Amino acid sequence: MLPVTYYIGLSAVLFIMGALGVLIRRNLIVIFMSVELMLNAANLAFVAFARYYQEMSGQVFVFFVMAVAAAEVAVGLSLIVAIYRARRTVNVDDLSEMKG
Amino acid sequence: MTLNQFGTDLLVLLPLTFLLGWASLLLLADLFIPAKNKGAMALLSALGLAVSLAMALVQKGPALAFGGTVALDGFSTFLNVLFLASGLVAVALAYDYLKHMRLERNTYYILLLFSVGGMMLMGMSTDLMMVFLSLELLSIPLYVLSGFARPAEKSEEAAIKYFLLGAFASGFVVYGIALVFGATGTTSLAGIVQAVKSGALLNPNLLTIGGALLLIGLGFKVAAVPFHMWTPDVYHGAPTSVTAFMALGAKAAGFAALLRIFLTVFPSLAADFTPVLWVLAALTMFLGNVVAIAQRNIKRMLAYSSIAHAGYLLMALVPYGQRGLTGDVSASLLFYLVAYGLTNFGVWSVVMLLERAEGKGLALDDYAGLGRKYPALAASMTVFMLSFAGVPPTLGFVGKFYLFRTVLEGGYIWLALIGVLTSLVSAYYYLRVVVIMYMRDGEPEVASAPWLKAAAWVTAAGLVIFTFASGALFTWASQALLTAF
Numbered sequence: 215m216l217p218v219t220y221y222i223g224l225s226a227v228l229f230i231m232g233a234l235g236v237l238i239r240r241n242l243i244v245i246f247m248s249v250e251l252m253l254n255a256a257n258l259a260f261v262a263f264a265r266y267y268q269e270m271s272g273q274v275f276v277f278f279v280m281a282v283a284a285a286e287v288a289v290g291l292s293l294i295v296a297i298y299r300a301r302r303t304v305n306v307d308d309l310s311e312m313k314g
Numbered sequence: 315m316t317l318n319q320f321g322t323d324l325l326v327l328l329p330l331t332f333l334l335g336w337a338s339l340l341l342l343a344d345l346f347i348p349a350k351n352k353g354a355m356a357l358l359s360a361l362g363l364a365v366s367l368a369m370a371l372v373q374k375g376p377a378l379a380f381g382g383t384v385a386l387d388g389f390s391t392f393l394n395v396l397f398l399a400s401g402l403v404a405v406a407l408a409y410d411y412l413k414h415m416r417l418e419r420n421t422y423y424i425l426l427l428f429s430v431g432g433m434m435l436m437g438m439s440t441d442l443m444m445v446f447l448s449l450e451l452l453s454i455p456l457y458v459l460s461g462f463a464r465p466a467e468k469s470e471e472a473a474i475k476y477f478l479l480g481a482f483a484s485g486f487v488v489y490g491i492a493l494v495f496g497a498t499g500t501t502s503l504a505g506i507v508q509a510v511k512s513g514a515l516l517n518p519n520l521l522t523i524g525g526a527l528l529l530i531g532l533g534f535k536v537a538a539v540p541f542h543m544w545t546p547d548v549y550h551g552a553p554t555s556v557t558a559f560m561a562l563g564a565k566a567a568g569f570a571a572l573l574r575i576f577l578t579v580f581p582s583l584a585a586d587f588t589p590v591l592w593v594l595a596a597l598t599m600f601l602g603n604v605v606a607i608a609q610r611n612i613k614r615m616l617a618y619s620s621i622a623h624a625g626y627l628l629m630a631l632v633p634y635g636q637r638g639l640t641g642d643v644s645a646s647l648l649f650y651l652v653a654y655g656l657t658n659f660g661v662w663s664v665v666m667l668l669e670r671a672e673g674k675g676l677a678l679d680d681y682a683g684l685g686r687k688y689p690a691l692a693a694s695m696t697v698f699m700l701s702f703a704g705v706p707p708t709l710g711f712v713g714k715f716y717l718f719r720t721v722l723e724g725g726y727i728w729l730a731l732i733g734v735l736t737s738l739v740s741a742y743y744y745l746r747v748v749v750i751m752y753m754r755d756g757e758p759e760v761a762s763a764p765w766l767k768a769a770a771w772v773t774a775a776g777l778v779i780f781t782f783a784s785g786a787l788f789t790w791a792s793q794a795l796l797t798a799f
Contacts, residue, residue, distance in 0.1 A: 256491070263499070297471075
């Protein structure tokens with residue numbers, strides 16, 4: 215059985231990749247996928263800790279997070295589609311109606 | 315868990331369960347309301363909020379429900395009343411504003427009810443997982459509402475920006491929860507306190523990092539610098555009635571979660587978090603107030619002003635770790651949220667009255683001549699500006715007084731000094747609006763919207779009258795203590 219640190223190390227790497235992706239990438243869909251990566255990093259940590267503590271609640275949280283992520287996808291993707299229809303672009307740098 | 319237990323659990327959450335059930339019913343009822351009948355949905359949602367408010371007022375705590383994940387105590391009752399009342403005001407404002415802007419769609423009110431439900435749950439959560447779920451329940455309807463003026467490009471842009479930054483923030487919150495869970499083996503606040511006391515931590519650093527990530531995530535929600543970048547664009551682009559609602563609701567809910575989590579769980583880590591909060595509060599007060607000066611659009615100016623007010627609230631959170639001060643910290647924050655909320659709704663209703671289609675009527679110069687043409691409205695606007703700036707005799711002054719008193723009791727003289735100096739800076743841009751209204755000539759146009767006008771006059775009168783009853787209000791806020799379970 216691998217020690218819990220390995221899992222946490224991997225989840226930390228995933229989380230940092232996700233956070234950097236949000237900050238660096240310019241495509242709305244890729245930014246959105248990076249956010250999902252952050253949530254899944256948290257899921258991995260939950261599952262790993264749940265096994266370490268033999269505590270089932272940690273595994274149940276993953277389902278909560280997945281359900282919330284699904285709700286976010288529904289709203290997020292429809293917003294991205296609406297923006298694409300109006301402007302034919304999904305680049306965040308083109309979203310500059312407001313400044314100041 | 316027996317059926318009986320389930321019944322009592324539901325009873326503890328009665329205002330919330332009723333509200334969410336009502337909102338779900340309204341989703342169905344929407345199918346049967348004829349399209350011509352535009353006021354019915356506003357009336358029905360106001361009715362739901364009013365019934366829920368009555369329930370919240372008669373509810374007696376303290377009690378725990380759903381396996382200790384939600385608590386009914388003075389703190390949550392105070393916030394429930396605040397959120398439900400702000401929901402009622404938001405419905406009244408939206409009714410006129412949507413008509414004025416030709417945006418009448420019934421889903422608006424239903425989304426608003428769900429968001430209010432999320433805020434109420436946030437104030438009651440005593441489990442980090444519940445905090446996360448309520449955060450999403452309040453945020454997701456707000457993302458949709460921000461884009462409600464679709465296909466207006468500004469509104470869509472505000473929605474996507476709010477959504478991406480909000481989802482980014484939830485990522486931090488949920489990862490923070492995962493790490494706290496890793497450190498202690500539980501997400502219940504009481505359980506975490508127990509684990510910290512007994513010293514049975516997997517690794518103390520996990521708890522600190524988890525707490526820091528939670529602070530970042532909630533910092534986004536309350537728009538604290540440096541997590542504020544979304545605020546001006548979202549407040550500017552979203553329909554003004556939505557901005558009015560989220561400027562109070564989302565901020566108050568974020569502070570409710572911060573208060574409950576920090577005051578119950580993290581006093582042991584005060585040595586780590588107090589300096590961080592100190593810097594965040596100072597930066598937020600400074601940047602919010604200074605950048606607001608440069609704004610020529612009233613919505614953006616008020617957005618930066620709301621950032622600055624988040625700074626004042628954060629400032630009072632700095633001494634949270636000192637045992638004798640927890641009561642004062644929570645009471646002064648709750649009190650200021652009420653003062654800020656009243657001013658906030660008043661000022662936004664004036665903005666809505668002057669706003670015209672396609673984002674016109676939002677420049678500061680559009681307020682020229684208001685004092686001569688609409689004296690009552692200009693007088694109320696003056697009261698709001700004075701209250702935001704913290705000038706007596708307004709509730710904003712009393713609120714700031716309590717905040718500063720808490721900070722000074724904690725011994726943070728320099729922070730209080732920064733707060734006072736930035737308040738002076740803020741007086742400049744708030745009073746500039748007053749000067750423009752009274753000293754310059756212009757022909758402002760005001761929409762014929764009875765609810766908006768009533769909201770402006772009532773909140774302005776309330777801000778002055780409550781000042782003389784502020785002792786009673788503060789006593790209520792002081793009794794709204796977190797009951798540690």
